[in-house]
Amino acid sequence: MTTSDAELTNGAGEADATRNAADLHHRRTGRPYVVLRLAMSVDGRIAAPDGDSEWLTGIEARTDVHRMRAESQAILVGAGTVRADDPSLDVRLVEGPNPRRVVLGSAPPDAKVHPCLEWVGSIPDLLDQLGNDGVVQLLVEGGAGVASEFHDAGLVDRYVLYVAPAIFGGDDAHPPFVGAGAHTIAELPRGRFVSVRPVGADLRIDLVID
DSSP: OOHHHHHHHHOTTHHHHHHHHHHHHHHHHSSOEEEEEEEEETTSOSBOTTSOOTTSSOHHHHHHHHHHHHHOSEEEEEHHHHHHHOOOOOOTTSSSOOOEEEEESOOOTTOTTOSOEEEOSOHHHHHHHHHHTTOOEEEEOOOHHHHHHHHHTTOOSEEEEEEESOOOOSSOSBOSOOSOOOSSGGGOOOEEEEEEEEETTEEEEEEEEO
16 A cells, blocks of 8 residues: 555545645745644535534534644634634644744724734735745635635645534535636646545545646
């Protein structure tokens, strides 16, 4: 069995592989390796029609996310997420350092995310600055708007999808991306599943776009 096959079935070496890829990417581009994290239902929805997404996935998946936070030097969300959820963006479920916090837009003065970098410029410029500041891996945890900004610009290096064994049904629950997507099958960006493994009752899928 090859290393890739082992990762595909049981996630062996997952953290080391991501860390190595991040180090190589940072040395080559000067920018952080961007990991986009999404939690969704089997039918690809990230929140109920009323906007509620707490908790779509189980405690094991949330703990795994906190582990990824501890392995990242910075974490990013949009100002809308800060206003709606007031997240702490810390690693309270695991041992490790809290990442530097970045908000696209302005955070309310009393938000838990402070102290943070509030960014209003372009994302490529942000990545350049973070890379210069020594950020090797950036974890993006924003909502559909932020996910779309990074995805549409081709700035995601690794997609980490936590899939819950739940189905919303219908078309009124919130999708992971907004706006126009690929218009035809031929335009679909395609990649490789580099790791697939259960995390508690959920499934973690790591995808790299070629």
